[in-house]
Amino acid sequence: MEENKDVTIYDLAEKLKLATSTISRALKDHPTISSKTIKKVKKMAEEMGYVPNTLAAGLRGNKTNTIGVLIPTVTQPFLSSLISGIEIAARKSGYNVIIMQSHDSYEEEVSMAKSLYSSRVSGIICSLGMKTVDTTHFQQFVNNNIPIVFVDRVPKDFNTFRVIIDNHAAAYKATVHLIEQGCKRIAHITAGSEFGNLYNERKRGYIDALTKYNLPVEKELIADLKTVTYNEALKASDKLLDLKNRPDGLFASGDIMAVSAIQSAKKRGIRVPEDLKVIGFNNDPISEIIDPNLSTITHPAAKMGQMSAEIILKSIKFPNKDEVKEITFLNTEVLVRESSKKI
Amino acid sequence: MEENKDVTIYDLAEKLKLATSTISRALKDHPTISSKTIKKVKKMAEEMGYVPNTLAAGLRGNKTNTIGVLIPTVTQPFLSSLISGIEIAARKSGYNVIIMQSHDSYEEEVSMAKSLYSSRVSGIICSLGMKTVDTTHFQQFVNNNIPIVFVDRVPKDFNTFRVIIDNHAAAYKATVHLIEQGCKRIAHITAGSEFGNLYNERKRGYIDALTKYNLPVEKELIADLKTVTYNEALKASDKLLDLKNRPDGLFASGDIMAVSAIQSAKKRGIRVPEDLKVIGFNNDPISEIIDPNLSTITHPAAKMGQMSAEIILKSIKFPNKDEVKEITFLNTEVLVRESSKKI
DNA sequence: CTTTTTTACGCAACCGATTTAGTTAGAATA
DNA sequence: TATTCTAACTAAATCGGTTGCGTAAAAAAG
Known part of the structure; x- marks a missing residue:
C-alpha cells in the first residue's frame, strides 16, 4: 500500500544539506570530495536505502553498461555456454547482459537489432541466424561507434570484430x-x-x-x-x-x-x-x-563468449577509431x- | 569519424515545426493527433532514421519494459529452456530480458538482486541458488510493487508468485x-x-x-x-x-x-x-x-518460463494489490x- | 599580512521522451 | 453575430543522475 517512492540523490542532498553534485561525486569516490564527506554520504545512503537509478545515469551519460546478445537460441549447449562466458566477463566489469533469440529468423533478427539499439546497449555480441545473408541491420551500430562483435556465425563482408574458430x-x-x-x-x-x-x-x-x-x-x-x-x-x-x-x-x-x-x-x-x-x-x-x-x-564456447565480451569492454574503454577490427581465432583440438x- | 548524434524527437519537432509533445504522441498513434500529422511525423522519423531512446522513456515513465532473470546458471538444459520460454513470452509483449547467473552463490545472488533493482526492471523472475536460505534481498522488489516470480527453486516463507511443479x-x-x-x-x-x-x-x-x-x-x-x-x-x-x-x-x-x-x-x-x-x-x-x-x-521448463513471464506481465498490467500471490502448479508426467x- | 594556490563544494544545464494542463482555430449551436 | 464545443495542437515540468564551470574558504607562498 505504501507507495514507496525511491530514495534519490535529491533526498540525500536535502538531508545532508549538500548539493546533488556533491552527492553524486561522493558516491563514486570522486577525488575532489573530501573523504569525510564521502563517508558521511555513503553512510546516509545506506541508512536511507538509496539505490542508484541506472536509467538516469545512462540517459545523461549516454551509456548503459549493458551488452546486448543476439543469438539464434539459448537452448543449444554451445550457445548457452557462450552466454555464460559473456555474462561472467560482463558482470566482472559491472555490465549487464540483455539476451534476445532470433530463432534463426531474419525478420526477428532485424527487429531485435533495432530493439537493442533502441535500448542503447553499450555494445552488441551477435551470432548470426541460419538464414541471415544481409547485415545492413547492424550498420547503425557501426555508424554510432557502438562496438559490435560477431561470434561463431559471422558475416563475411562486414568490417567488425569477429571471434571465431577456423x-x-x-x-x-x-x-x-x-x-x-x-x-x-x-x-x-x-x-x-x-x-x-x-x-x-x-x-x-x-x-x-x-x-x-x-x-x-x-x-x-x-x-x-x-x-x-x-x-x-x-x-x-x-x-x-x-x-x-x-x-x-x-x-x-x-x-x-x-x-x-x-x-x-x-x-x-x-x-x-x-x-x-x-x-x-x-x-x-x-x-x-x-x-x-x-x-x-x-x-571453446565459454571462452569465445568471454573474449567477445572483453573485446566489447576494451573497445568501450579505448574507442580508438582504427578502421581495422581484428579477427580473433580460437584454437580447436x-x-x-x-x-x-x-x- | 562523424560523431553521429542520434536523431531525437526534438530534431523531428524542429524539422516539422511541431512541438515535441506532438511528435511523441504521433509516434504512438495517440487519438488526439490527426492522422495526417501522424503520417507526416512517421514518415519524417523514418527518413531521418529516428530511433526511440528507451532509456529516456523509461526514466520518465519509471518503467523499463525489462524483465530481470536471476538463476544459478544458464548452461543447464532445464534453465536454458526456462530462459527461452521467458524470452519468447516477454518479447511478444515488447519486453526485454536481462540475465544474471548467481552460480549458486548467495553473495552473488544478493549483489545481482540489487543490480537488477538498480536497473529498474519491471519485474523479476528468479530461481534460487542452492545455498540460498534467506531471501531478504528480494524484499525491496515487494516493497516497491515490482512483481516477482519465483520459479522451480522457490522460497517457502515469502508471499510471492511461484511457478513450480509438485x-x-x-x-x-x-x-x-x-x-x-x-x-x-x-x-x-x-x-x-x-x-x-x-x-x-x-x-x-x-x-x-x-x-x-x-x-x-x-x-x-x-x-x-x-x-x-x-x-x-x-x-x-x-x-x-x-x-x-x-x-x-x-x-x-x-x-x-x-x-x-x-x-x-x-x-x-x-x-x-x-x-x-x-x-x-x-x-x-x-x-x-x-x-x-x-x-x-x-x-515443463519452457512452459514454466512462459508462465512466469506472463504472470509478471499481467501483474504489471493490473497491479492489483491483492495480498494473495497465487502459486502456479504445472503438471509433470x-x-x-x-x-x-x-x- | 597580502597574494596565490589548492581544496571542497555549489549552480545549473543537460540527457530525451512523457504528460499535465493549458491554448487556439475552426465548427457547431443558439 | 455571439457563444459553446471540440479537435488538434503547444508549453513546460518532470524523471534522477552527471558534469563543466564557477566560487568560497582554507592553506601555502611570498
Missing part, C-alpha cells in the same frame, strides 16, 4: 584423424548448406582432406540436413548406413548428428569404432556420456575418445 | 512406477540435501512411496551428492551398484544422475532394464538419446521409455 582447419583435422585411423570411405553430415554458413566451411575442410589423401569425394556419402535436430539427423544416418557400400568413417558437423550416427549404427549391429569410426564437432556434454564416448572437435579409436 | 508428487509417481514394474529394492540419488531444497521434496516423495507400498527405506540405498555433476553422480552410482545387496530399481532426482547410473550399470554388465530399472527427472535432451532411452519425469520397462 572451421575449415578443424574439419580438415577431424577428417585427417579418421583417415589416420584407417578409414577409406568417410561420410559427412552437414546442415543448411544452401546458406553460406560455417557448415560449409567444415564441409570444405572435409573435402579438402579427402582430396589431399587421394580419397574420392562421393555425393552419396554427404548428408545435408534441413534443420539440425536429432530426428532429422537420425534419418540421415540411417540412410548413410544402409548404403550398399557402407562408410567406415563418419565426420559430423555437430555432436548431435554424430550421436545419431552412433545410435543408428547400434540399431544395425554396426560396431563403433570397429566397423564405423565417428567424430563429431563441438564437444557438447553429451559427447562424454554417449557410449562409446564420442571423439569430437573442441569448440581433436579430442580423441572411444568412437574413433583404431582397434 | 516435486513430492512427481517423485512419488516415479517411485510407484518402479514399484509397479516389480522393483523391490529401489535406490535413490539426490543432491545437496543439507539445504532445504526441492531435492528434499523429491526424496520425501520417494520415501513416502516406499512406505506406502511397504518397502523398507534403507539408508545405504540413498546417495546424496554434494554437487550435481556427471562425475560425482557416476561415483555414487558405482557405489550403489557395488552393494552386496544390489538395488533392482533406481530413481534419480535428475537425468544426468540417472544417465550416470545407466553407464555405471553397463560397465558392470548389469542390464537395464532387465536387472536394473532406472528413472530420472527433467526430461533433458539426453534422456532420449541415451541407450536405453531413459524413463523420466517431464519438467511419468514418461515411460526403455530404461524402466518390465520385461
